[in-house]
Amino acid sequence: MKISRRRFAKTLLLSGTALAAAPRFPGLLPGAEAERSIVVQAVSQRLRRQDHDIPRAAAREFLDRSLQAITGKADPAAAWGTLFARHETVGIKLSCLPGRMLSSSPGLVAAIVSGLEAAGVNSKNIIIWERSSRELEKAGYEISRTGQKTIGSDELPGRGYGSRIAVAGSVGTVFSGIMESIDALISVPVLKDHDLAGVSISMKNMYGAIFNPNKFHANRCDPYVADLCSHPLVRGKLRLAVCDASRVQFHNGPAFFPKYSREFGGLLVSRDPVALDFCGWGIIDALRREAGLPSLAAAGREPSYIRSAAGLGLGRDQESRIQRIIL
Amino acid sequence: MKTKKISLAAPHSRRAFIRNAGRAALAAPLLFSPEASPGAAVPAPQAREAAYYDKLSDKKVVCRLCPHQCQVADLERGSCGVRENRGGTYYTLVYGQPCAVHVDPIEKKPLFHYHPGSQAYSLGTAGCNFNCRFCQNWEISQRRPEQVQSVKLPPAEVVRQARGRNCPLIAHTYSEPVIFYEYMRDCAALGKEKGIPNVMISNGYIQKKPLRELCRLLGAVKIDLKAFTEKFYREQCGGTLKPVLDTLLTLREEKIWFEIVVLLIPGLNDSREEIEKMCRWLARELGDSVPLHFSRFAPTFMLKNIPPTPPATLQQARRIALAAGIKFCYIGNLISDAEHTYCPSCGKLLLRRLMFSVSNEGMQDNRCRSCRTVIPGVFA
Numbered sequence: 097m098k099i100s101r102r103r104f105a106k107t108l109l110l111s112g113t114a115l116a117a118a119p120r121f122p123g124l125l126p127g128a129e130a131e132r133s134i135v136v137q138a139v140s141q142r143l144r145r146q147d148h149d150i151p152r153a154a155a156r157e158f159l160d161r162s163l164q165a166i167t168g169k170a171d172p173a174a175a176w177g178t179l180f181a182r183h184e185t186v187g188i189k190l191s192c193l194p195g196r197m198l199s200s201s202p203g204l205v206a207a208i209v210s211g212l213e214a215a216g217v218n219s220k221n222i223i224i225w226e227r228s229s230r231e232l233e234k235a236g237y238e239i240s241r242t243g244q245k246t247i248g249s250d251e252l253p254g255r256g257y258g259s260r261i262a263v264a265g266s267v268g269t270v271f272s273g274i275m276e277s278i279d280a281l282i283s284v285p286v287l288k289d290h291d292l293a294g295v296s297i298s299m300k301n302m303y304g305a306i307f308n309p310n311k312f313h314a315n316r317c318d319p320y321v322a323d324l325c326s327h328p329l330v331r332g333k334l335r336l337a338v339c340d341a342s343r344v345q346f347h348n349g350p351a352f353f354p355k356y357s358r359e360f361g362g363l364l365v366s367r368d369p370v371a372l373d374f375c376g377w378g379i380i381d382a383l384r385r386e387a388g389l390p391s392l393a394a395a396g397r398e399p400s401y402i403r404s405a406a407g408l409g410l411g412r413d414q415e416s417r418i419q420r421i422i423l
Numbered sequence: 424m425k426t427k428k429i430s431l432a433a434p435h436s437r438r439a440f441i442r443n444a445g446r447a448a449l450a451a452p453l454l455f456s457p458e459a460s461p462g463a464a465v466p467a468p469q470a471r472e473a474a475y476y477d478k479l480s481d482k483k484v485v486c487r488l489c490p491h492q493c494q495v496a497d498l499e500r501g502s503c504g505v506r507e508n509r510g511g512t513y514y515t516l517v518y519g520q521p522c523a524v525h526v527d528p529i530e531k532k533p534l535f536h537y538h539p540g541s542q543a544y545s546l547g548t549a550g551c552n553f554n555c556r557f558c559q560n561w562e563i564s565q566r567r568p569e570q571v572q573s574v575k576l577p578p579a580e581v582v583r584q585a586r587g588r589n590c591p592l593i594a595h596t597y598s599e600p601v602i603f604y605e606y607m608r609d610c611a612a613l614g615k616e617k618g619i620p621n622v623m624i625s626n627g628y629i630q631k632k633p634l635r636e637l638c639r640l641l642g643a644v645k646i647d648l649k650a651f652t653e654k655f656y657r658e659q660c661g662g663t664l665k666p667v668l669d670t671l672l673t674l675r676e677e678k679i680w681f682e683i684v685v686l687l688i689p690g691l692n693d694s695r696e697e698i699e700k701m702c703r704w705l706a707r708e709l710g711d712s713v714p715l716h717f718s719r720f721a722p723t724f725m726l727k728n729i730p731p732t733p734p735a736t737l738q739q740a741r742r743i744a745l746a747a748g749i750k751f752c753y754i755g756n757l758i759s760d761a762e763h764t765y766c767p768s769c770g771k772l773l774l775r776r777l778m779f780s781v782s783n784e785g786m787q788d789n790r791c792r793s794c795r796t797v798i799p800g801v802f803a
Contacts, residue, residue: 193498228569255570259562261725268556268725291483291496308565310504311554311661348481351497 133368133412135375136162138423144361145342148196148236155207155363158423159338162365163211165421176215179335179367180280185221186212187278187333191285191301191340192226192235198352199235200284200340204363208282208338209244219244225274227256227304249274249305257307265323269306281333283369287341287362287376289349289384293317294392294399296350297376298337298369299325299410316397322405325369331410337372339364346383358383370411371418373402470514473506474605475633482511489552489601489628490666502661503602504567505550517548518606519578522563522571523597526588528779532624533755534682535764536714536800537643538592539774540781543622544585546576547597548606552628554661555649556725557688564598578609582617591803592642596624604633611640627670628662634670638677643801645682646671650692651701659691668704675709680801682714684755687732687740689720698740702747711748712799717741719756734759751799764798766791773798 138161142154160172169175180186188208190200209222222244226232229239229248240246249256249272257270275281283298290296292313299321303309312320325331341362348356362379366372377399381391392398406413475487482497486506493501495508505517527545529538549571551564558564563571576584585593593614595607600623611621620642627646629637638644648667649660656664674681683705687693705715717740719732737754741761744752754761764774766785771793773785785792789802 250569255572257566257570263725268554291494291499307567307570308504308554310500310502310567311565313502314661348496350499351482353481 132417132419133366133371134166134419134421135364135366135368135371136165136421136423137375138162138363138365139341140361140423142361143342143363144359145201148201150201150203150340150342152203152206152210155201155204156210158363159204159207159211159365161423162363162421165423166365166367172211173214173216176211180212180215180217182216182218183221184217184279185223185277186217186280186282187274188222188224188282188284189301189305190224190226190232190235190237191296191304192231192237193304193350194286194288194345194352195234196236198286198288198343198345198350198357200286201342202236204338204340204342205237205284208284223247223274223278225249225272227272262327262329264327265319267306267312267320267323267327269308269311269324271327271329272305272307275305275329275333278333280335281330282336282338283334284338284340286343286345287339287360287364287379288345289347289356289380289392290399291349291397293321293401294397295373295377295380297339297373299373299401299405302330302334305330316400318399318401319404321401322408322410325405325410326408334369335367337364337366337369339372339376341376341379344379344383346380346387347389356387368411368418370402370405370413373399373405374413374418375420377402469518469520470507470509470516471518471605473513473515474608475630476506476513478511482508484508484511484513486513487630488604488633489630490663491552491628500567501552503550503552503599505548505602515603515605516568517550517573517603519576520568520573520606521546521548521576522568522573523547523560524574524576526590527594527596528781529592529594529622530776530779530781532594532596532622532645533684533716533753534622534643534645535716535753535774535776536682536751536798536802537622537680538620538801538803541592541803542588542590543592543594544581544588544590545594545596546581547595547600548573548603549598550602551599551626552602552662553599553626556659557686557720557723559721559723560597561724578606578613581610582613582619585614585619586617591619593619593621594624595621599628600625601629604629604637608637608640611637615640615642626660626662627667629666629670631669631673634673635677638674638679641679643680643682644674645684646674648683648685648701650685651697651704652692655692668708671705671709675713682716684716684718685740686718686720687736688726689729689732689736691729693732693736693740695739695743698743699747702744702749705744706748711750713749714751714753714800715744715749716753716755717744719754721756737761766794766796766798768796769794
């Protein structure tokens, strides 16, 4: 079959565009080239909640330092720019189930947005989201449907979920339309114990991106959390995990119980969600020990899905393969 | 779309039979019918305290409705996705809020020995306590209440609507009625009082106590027996077999009319050995009069890589059931002579079916007109 000159030129142009649009950022992991996954842990009085919120300026400062440590860039904007390109649409997935007392802090999220903007990401292309707008509002967020958006999945057509079935290992589901529309994802969980999963941190936060999370809580969510995060929509887009550990629920989660929570003033940042969750689990166990509670493993709630995720190559769960940078 | 109600006294003419069959075939499942629903769309699920649960310490609850017995922490939901713990009190989020409402022939459920030829005002809510990889209604059964468009339809309105549409029956169906237990129970109680029996089309995954309460209110039950191995239930459905068998035994004890459907999926639950074992158990434990339907699988949801069940497999399964002593065995989702009801004594054709249409060929009241054998079931 003969191709006309015009058609040939058009094809060439289209393939060139496709090449230009191809992702230049690796997905979930810091890359096979890295020997160890970096997890930045900051603990500071300045990161403690004031009126249930982390001060934005402190959050931005610690975030910048974290990203500088992770990327090796001296300039904060360049550090953010290493992970996110100007033309990209970035989703920031929050964790807002327990309401204002134990949700991703608005101050921290505002700091993430300003970091993205510093990298040149257009604010119109930033979507702060959760399962529902109602949950966001209860957590202290103002819904915004234009410009830089803050919305629940439920505001999308079809109440947030289409009919395209996604299968990854043991998980069969439908993703939120927001997951389909973004180029890059930042998971912003709260550091908390989970009655069934053991812990709910950056990977478990992805349960809020699917329509049937209730189906995947058996066997301490193992291997479901790992399988879900192995789906290309998550694995290919999740570029950064920022865990709000300003207030930690170390027992009886995921709801807020003051009796079992600690004003920790912490922040965990990593490109490797498995490593971040592994470190978060360690913090929860340490706080449990201080409170005279058994470890999660001793309580029969070891979050074994973290190991399963490492087994799937989603990240690292061995101390020797994790480089902790303490700020 | 209506199917003309059969008269058990007289057979249909061939022309009327074919016309009704055509009409019934057009009555495809309609998951949400605003036309059939009087209420306005519900923006967010309304909560009502659930039945059958226990409160635990630290605001936790344990659900006692189905064999999952989910332990649910504050703000979390059970496996069904429609029952939520709010501060230590357990709520159902689907009471009076179906997302699927339609008028169906009772043959579609299928219930073949219960008011054949009748129309059932049929409804279902979001949610299910299974997650079958082959669910044909997954778009409502696997969703949560806030992810579907529901209508407000309290029990009194359900009964009123059924009566207004000349439906002598109300069917709880489409997703899994067990998970909207309180709604179904109240509809059934009211329906019983008003002379409109309710039927439940279920996977049978329910605890004994709530089931017994329900049996006093329902007219009939259809149970999907998904397979006869724990492996299948565990891997394909997210449940277990034993409680379903217990449900069948309880239904027999309660003396409520019930029928069983088995969807045969190539390579997963259609081996000769499994079907033989199943049929022997059914005949031994439930007797020979419980109708058994073998249904043809069509690729859907997460099982799109498996072909439809070959007709020969269904016919073989039916032969096995008949050989095991089961008197009424049907084949569904496939047009064949195995849709009809025959007299188990003289072999005469009693009820002829095509798709969802039915005509009386040889029954008088509940007997074979020819040899006077009593046919088990409820025949209006």
